Amino acid sequence: MSTATIEQPTTPRVGEPAAAPSLLRLTRVELRKSYDTRAGFWLLLVVALASLAVVLLQLFFADEPDKTFDMFFATTQLPVGLLLPVVGILLVTSEWSQRTAMTTFALVPARSRVLTAKVLAGVVLGLLGVAAAAVASALGALLTPVLTEDSSAWGVSGAQVGQAVLVQVITILIGIAFGMLLLSSPLAIVLYFVLPTVVTIVSNTVGSLTWMRDWLDLTTTTGPMYDGSLDGQGWAQVATSVALWGLAPMVAGWIRIVRSEIG
Numbered sequence: 001m002s003t004a005t006i007e008q009p010t011t012p013r014v015g016e017p018a019a020a021p022s023l024l025r026l027t028r029v030e031l032r033k034s035y036d037t038r039a040g041f042w043l044l045l046v047v048a049l050a051s052l053a054v055v056l057l058q059l060f061f062a063d064e065p066d067k068t069f070d071m072f073f074a075t076t077q078l079p080v081g082l083l084l085p086v087v088g089i090l091l092v093t094s095e096w097s098q099r100t101a102m103t104t105f106a107l108v109p110a111r112s113r114v115l116t117a118k119v120l121a122g123v124v125l126g127l128l129g130v131a132a133a134a135v136a137s138a139l140g141a142l143l144t145p146v147l148t149e150d151s152s153a154w155g156v157s158g159a160q161v162g163q164a165v166l167v168q169v170i171t172i173l174i175g176i177a178f179g180m181l182l183l184s185s186p187l188a189i190v191l192y193f194v195l196p197t198v199v200t201i202v203s204n205t206v207g208s209l210t211w212m213r214d215w216l217d218l219t220t221t222t223g224p225m226y227d228g229s230l231d232g233q234g235w236a237q238v239a240t241s242v243a244l245w246g247l248a249p250m251v252a253g254w255i256r257i258v259r260s261e262i263g
Helices: 023-036 038-061 069-097 101-107 111-147 158-182 185-205 207-215 218-227 233-259
Strands: none
Touching: 023 038, 023 069, 023 111, 038 069, 038 111, 069 101, 069 111, 069 158, 069 185, 069 218, 101 111, 111 158, 111 233, 158 185, 158 218, 158 233, 185 207, 185 218, 207 218, 207 233, 218 233
């Protein structure tokens, strides 16, 4: 005669603290926050429309050799890489601009879990950005022989796809890092675009500082990744620029959010 096993209910008793939400659930919440606001929704829509607009311009005005899937794919990465960091910034700073940070951290007191979920949501959004660019590129390749007299090819290398995914994830995480450090949407967006531009201008103007362009200018170091041509020393240059513009601000911002008072 066997003894039946009775499972205990998983719902907490009255007075007991509820179980902490899983990291997967927190990530889904952060993804929803990225398009719940009017600014976030329109920004994500603009990312998709910008990819399509670039493809259409290339379709009608580019030379025939540039009307291939891999060329469309490389070109569409540029507007995606320009706009995704702003999405990353708003993913963090909207908590303070909309005054939801207190509620968020009251529901999840372990602030690092919330920040980790934001980083994971950023990775997912980076992947979705590449997917949107790929769809727009496929549409361009399909329409090339239909709307023009040119032919199109569908070949694309694994290196190009892999490096495009990596660079888009990097760019949105840098946006998240600026958001964590500054906690202000206008300030973070302005400095994200202004500071690298200053480095570019200085390195191009002062001859003895040209090394800054090759090692610290994020646009220069990541540029070859859009067409999958990064190799050799280029990887060290990307790592250096990402450490400066991404890793350092994220570590400082992470510490700031975890240790500061939320008001």
